[in-house]
Amino acid sequence: MGVIDLKDLEVRLANRVVLNGLTGELRGKAIGLLGPNGAGKSTLINTLLGFHRPTKGTASVFGLDSHLNRAEIRGKVGYMPENDSFIGNMSGVRFVRYMAELAGLPPEVALERAHEALFYVGLGEVRYRKVNSYSLGMKQLVKLAQALAHGPRLLILDEPTNGLDPVARLRMLQLIKDIRKEGSIQLLISSHLLRDIDDTCDEVLILKGGHLAALCNIEEERRSNRSFMELETVGATERFSVSVRGLGCECAVFPGGRIKLILPENVEVRDLYVIASEQGVQIRRMNQRRDSLEDIFLRAMDNDKERIANGRL
Amino acid sequence: MAVYKRSYRAYEGPVTSPAERILVLARYAWAEAWASKITIALFILCLVPCLISLVGIYAANNPLVRSLINGKASELINVDAGFFLKVLSGQCWLALVLLSWVAPRVITFDLADSALPILLSHPISRFGYLFGKFLALFATLSIVTWIPCLGLFIYQGYTSTLPWMAGNLRIAFGILAGSFIWIILLSILGLALSAWVKWRVVATGVIFAAVFIPAGVGAIASAVLRTRWGFLLNIPYMITLVWQRLLGAPEHFNTDNFLPNGSIACMLTLACLVCFAMLNQRIRAREVVRG
Numbered sequence: 001m002g003v004i005d006l007k008d009l010e011v012r013l014a015n016r017v018v019l020n021g022l023t024g025e026l027r028g029k030a031i032g033l034l035g036p037n038g039a040g041k042s043t044l045i046n047t048l049l050g051f052h053r054p055t056k057g058t059a060s061v062f063g064l065d066s067h068l069n070r071a072e073i074r075g076k077v078g079y080m081p082e083n084d085s086f087i088g089n090m091s092g093v094r095f096v097r098y099m100a101e102l103a104g105l106p107p108e109v110a111l112e113r114a115h116e117a118l119f120y121v122g123l124g125e126v127r128y129r130k131v132n133s134y135s136l137g138m139k140q141l142v143k144l145a146q147a148l149a150h151g152p153r154l155l156i157l158d159e160p161t162n163g164l165d166p167v168a169r170l171r172m173l174q175l176i177k178d179i180r181k182e183g184s185i186q187l188l189i190s191s192h193l194l195r196d197i198d199d200t201c202d203e204v205l206i207l208k209g210g211h212l213a214a215l216c217n218i219e220e221e222r223r224s225n226r227s228f229m230e231l232e233t234v235g236a237t238e239r240f241s242v243s244v245r246g247l248g249c250e251c252a253v254f255p256g257g258r259i260k261l262i263l264p265e266n267v268e269v270r271d272l273y274v275i276a277s278e279q280g281v282q283i284r285r286m287n288q289r290r291d292s293l294e295d296i297f298l299r300a301m302d303n304d305k306e307r308i309a310n311g312r313l
Numbered sequence: 314m315a316v317y318k319r320s321y322r323a324y325e326g327p328v329t330s331p332a333e334r335i336l337v338l339a340r341y342a343w344a345e346a347w348a349s350k351i352t353i354a355l356f357i358l359c360l361v362p363c364l365i366s367l368v369g370i371y372a373a374n375n376p377l378v379r380s381l382i383n384g385k386a387s388e389l390i391n392v393d394a395g396f397f398l399k400v401l402s403g404q405c406w407l408a409l410v411l412l413s414w415v416a417p418r419v420i421t422f423d424l425a426d427s428a429l430p431i432l433l434s435h436p437i438s439r440f441g442y443l444f445g446k447f448l449a450l451f452a453t454l455s456i457v458t459w460i461p462c463l464g465l466f467i468y469q470g471y472t473s474t475l476p477w478m479a480g481n482l483r484i485a486f487g488i489l490a491g492s493f494i495w496i497i498l499l500s501i502l503g504l505a506l507s508a509w510v511k512w513r514v515v516a517t518g519v520i521f522a523a524v525f526i527p528a529g530v531g532a533i534a535s536a537v538l539r540t541r542w543g544f545l546l547n548i549p550y551m552i553t554l555v556w557q558r559l560l561g562a563p564e565h566f567n568t569d570n571f572l573p574n575g576s577i578a579c580m581l582t583l584a585c586l587v588c589f590a591m592l593n594q595r596i597r598a599r600e601v602v603r604g
Binding site for chain 2: 013045049051052071072074075076079081083084085086087088089090098099101102103105106109114120131132143146148150151178179182185292
């Protein structure tokens with residue numbers, strides 16, 4: 001059983017199909033939810049939380065139906081919404097305690113954990129100040145604290161780095177990495193910032209126009225695409241390239257000793273060094289280009305375009 | 314999490330029942346309402362008529378005081394259904410004043426900073442959320458309406474030389490039922506209007522307006538069209554009739570403007586349904602933009 005299971009999920013809002021035929025099983029420790037604006041990321045999160053009812057298909061979290069068992073799901077989930085969402089008139093600790101009590105914690109435990117959560121996210125010193133007086137970064141952190149305070153099994157973060165300055169963004173990303181490393185919480189992070197997802201997630205669900213554009217394990221995807229290399233050499237470059245071709249590599253030589261090649265599966269990087277050593281060629285630079293999440297994302301977007309075009313044909 | 318370790322720890326302890334979570338909402342709403350000094354001042358103001366009534370009951374039942382005042386004056390403080398109708402009416406109208414201040418405090422703080430997505434992402438339904446807020450208002454209004462009125466009723470029973478209480482149980486029932494109807498109506502109205510108006514001061518004004526403007530419109534309609542049915546828009550008129558009938562006090566309104574109980578019940582129910590529709594529209598974790 002995955003953390004999140006989607007089976008032909010369709011959600012219509014105001015007679016408009018927002019999510020269409022989403023099917024997939026998300027098992028990752030930290031799942032990234034990517035897509036351009038209006039792709040349906042927030043709608044998917046809202047559906048998982050039971051705010052929207054699927055018009056077709058099902059969505060389940062920990063095997064619980066997102067609509068029928070929404071109260072149970074909400075008890076297991078911590079949610080940090082994208083936009084401002086807090087009670088500004090309350091102090092940070094009172095707000096987090098209130099949310100923890102609503103999640104089902106007894107009052108004394110809720111108070112204790114509210115203090116701990118605020119210290120954990122770095123708001124310990126300002127926990128008695130009213131939330132209204134917090135900076136934008138602090139407001140994001142207090143939202144994270146309330147999502148963590150009751151000890152959820154799944155933490156849903158909707159654009160967690162939205163509006164943060166670089167320092168606050170790094171701090172937020174570090175917190176997310178720490179939570180992931182701790183291991184008891186699974187994460188669903190929605191963002192349109194590829195870098196944030198790249199840094200924090202091991203699985204990614206890419207949405208486009210309400211469709212599933214891609215669902216992949218980021219590490220596996222990278223591994224399957226890491227054969228492309230760029231070399232900068234000094235010495236007998238031509239002879240070197242011939243030898244490299246002899247290993248079965250596709251190879252192109254450029255002026256200045258630059259070589260671009262694609263390694264077949266049975267050839268290791270070490271073999272290149274051996275040939276270079278035998279032929280007295282210096283390898284000054286080696287760039288093993290790995291597919292970035294950006295490549296995966298762009299490919300997913302292109303695939304989606306092709307799919308739509310084929311569908312029309 | 315542990316403060317000294319700065320690390321996260323999962324929670325594996327017991328959790329409260331769903332009913333207790335509604336009480337959490339009620340408790341926080343109550344605390345929010347009573348955090349204001351103005352609430353305290355209004356509460357004290359609401360108790361002043363009760364204290365005056367208490368003195369009146371004491372005077373009515375004390376032979377020495379009765380002998381000190383002349384006959385006509387002693388008739389004025391005759392403690393009967395009419396006396397309790399005046400007390401109940403006074404308390405209930407003061408409750409409206411208190412509500413117009415408290416109801417916006419209970420709900421607008423949540424709406425002003427869009428807290429609903431976070432609140433409703435917890436294991437609590439929209440109904441549970443509203444019920445929790447309603448309980449806070451119900452409790453707040455109770456302590457200025459039926460609780461002091463019943464206290465006066467008990468005091469009258471205690472100080473009266475006659476077996477007064479057993480013979481006037483209808484008054485107690487009327488106080489309880491009349492207050493409940495008024496409190497429920499006011500609480501729902503207060504929540505609905507506060508949910509639609511973000512600014513607390515404006516919400517206070519709107520609550521008063523919602524009670525008195527339709528009354529004025531209804532009176533004009535009745536006068537122009539020469540019909541009594543315009544009074545169905547007049548909440549103060551209808552609720553006073555309800556109190557009179559529940560307490561068994563003599564009706565002092567013009568008999569031409571008689572409204573049957575059924576039509577009053579329908580109108581008050583309709584008002585509540587409109588409020589529920591307003592709340593259903595407003596109290597949502599996510600708004601769906603149409604078009």
